[in-house]
Amino acid sequence: MIDTQTIERLRHIGWRGQVLPGDGRRIARVVAQHRAGYELHDGEQVFGAQPAGHFLKRGLDPAERPAVGDFVEVEPGKPPHILTVQSRRTVLSRAAAGERYERQVIATNIDYVLVLTGLDGDFNPARIERYLSLVEGSGAQPVVVLSKPDRTDDVEHRIAELKARLPEGTPIHAINGKDPVGAAILAAYLKPGDSAVLVGSSGAGKSTLTNTLLGSQHMATGDVRSHDSRGRHTTTYRALLQLPSGGCLIDTPGMRELKLTGEENLDLFADIEALAENCRFADCGHGSEPGCAVQEALHDGELTPDRWRNYLKLRDEREEQATMLESRLRRQRGGRPATKPHGQRGSREKEGW
Ligand SMILES: Nc1nc2c(ncn2[C@@H]2O[C@H](COP(=O)(O)OP(=O)(O)OP(=O)(O)O)[C@@H](O)[C@H]2O)c(=O)[nH]1
Numbered sequence: 001m002i003d004t005q006t007i008e009r010l011r012h013i014g015w016r017g018q019v020l021p022g023d024g025r026r027i028a029r030v031v032a033q034h035r036a037g038y039e040l041h042d043g044e045q046v047f048g049a050q051p052a053g054h055f056l057k058r059g060l061d062p063a064e065r066p067a068v069g070d071f072v073e074v075e076p077g078k079p080p081h082i083l084t085v086q087s088r089r090t091v092l093s094r095a096a097a098g099e100r101y102e103r104q105v106i107a108t109n110i111d112y113v114l115v116l117t118g119l120d121g122d123f124n125p126a127r128i129e130r131y132l133s134l135v136e137g138s139g140a141q142p143v144v145v146l147s148k149p150d151r152t153d154d155v156e157h158r159i160a161e162l163k164a165r166l167p168e169g170t171p172i173h174a175i176n177g178k179d180p181v182g183a184a185i186l187a188a189y190l191k192p193g194d195s196a197v198l199v200g201s202s203g204a205g206k207s208t209l210t211n212t213l214l215g216s217q218h219m220a221t222g223d224v225r226s227h228d229s230r231g232r233h234t235t236t237y238r239a240l241l242q243l244p245s246g247g248c249l250i251d252t253p254g255m256r257e258l259k260l261t262g263e264e265n266l267d268l269f270a271d272i273e274a275l276a277e278n279c280r281f282a283d284c285g286h287g288s289e290p291g292c293a294v295q296e297a298l299h300d301g302e303l304t305p306d307r308w309r310n311y312l313k314l315r316d317e318r319e320e321q322a323t324m325l326e327s328r329l330r331r332q333r334g335g336r337p338a339t340k341p342h343g344q345r346g347s348r349e350k351e352g353w
Pocket residue numbers: 147148149150151175176177178200201202203204205206207208209235
């Protein structure tokens with residue numbers, strides 16, 4: 001049955017497929033994942049579902065299981081079952097502890113990651129860089145959104161500072177989160193069929209901006225947490241918000257609580273890593289060694305001291321994190337040493353990082 005209405009509805013929640021499945025099966029989007037199962041959205045309503053047995057097989061790469069953002073084929077029933085995961089156009093992931101280092105999928109099929117930071121005292125270019133490093137390689141496009149421009153006299157200067165620092169072409173917008181006219185510029189990233197997520201530290205203005213983007217619709221949206229024990233207006237949890245501009249905002253606890261733990265990959269700094277390979281000595285500490293390519297680049301202004309420091313910080317955190325993971329895994333194994341000692345990456349680990 002060719003059901004144009006169904007296709008239309010799915011388009012609104014970001015589906016780009018062409019053909020609906022037969023046999024009474026349907027397509028829906030994963031909007032939340034719990035221990036007890038999945039929450040799916042079909043463009044109209046939210047319903048629960050269980051993964052089919054083959055997703056639970058031991059040894060299956062966890063990245064192959066349904067994840068938030070996935071479009072899945074569902075078999076009706078009580079409960080409905082997720083049969084297949086449609087191919088993903090983008091995958092946001094991070095390294096995670098498990099039996100070995102592996103990628104944990106955070107969200108899929110996200111077109112834009114809006115990285116939100118206040119221009120007030122919270123302004124922190126290094127943190128923005130870290131968020132971008134998380135987005136690197138996902139296929140999603142990062143967009144830097146600077147909120148609270150009304151809280152500083154320094155907007156132009158801070159934007160210039162960021163521009164100099166971030167990869168060329170990264171969009172940067174200063175937007176008062178309470179101003180619908182200003183926020184309208186983000187419609188470019190929230191067009192019909194686009195999916196975006198909003199990330200940023202607590203208080204950056206995510207809820208404020210979300211409500212502004214939702215406009216008059218925001219009170220009418222479903223899935224609002226019905227009771228709030230604290231009795232005050234807090235962020236209502238709505239996993240998938242369909243915006244008036246036609247795009248949708250995926251608002252998952254997984255993204256909201258996204259902590260930067262040093263697990264990010266450092267692709268953003270690939271140029272620095274490449275640079276360091278030109279040092280005369282293979283074990284160059286990039287201090288006062290002769291023939292150090294990093295020192296030379298710093299001297300020439302090719303590499304800014306800020307960026308170099310941030311790179312070193314991220315690299316150290318990553319090493320620290322790896323050491324912690326390693327000892328945790330060793331404890332889990334009952335004290336046996338790791339099969340792959342820290343610092344000696346096998347091909348699997350390399351993929352993971
Ligand atoms: N002056 C000004 N205040 C803003 C702006 N955007 C947000 N705020 C204020 O900043 C505070 C925090 O905003 P929220 O939207 O709750 O921040 P959040 O990122 O959702 O925070 P969490 O829910 O903790 O993750 C609120 O008091 C907002 O009114 C802005 O552009 N200008």
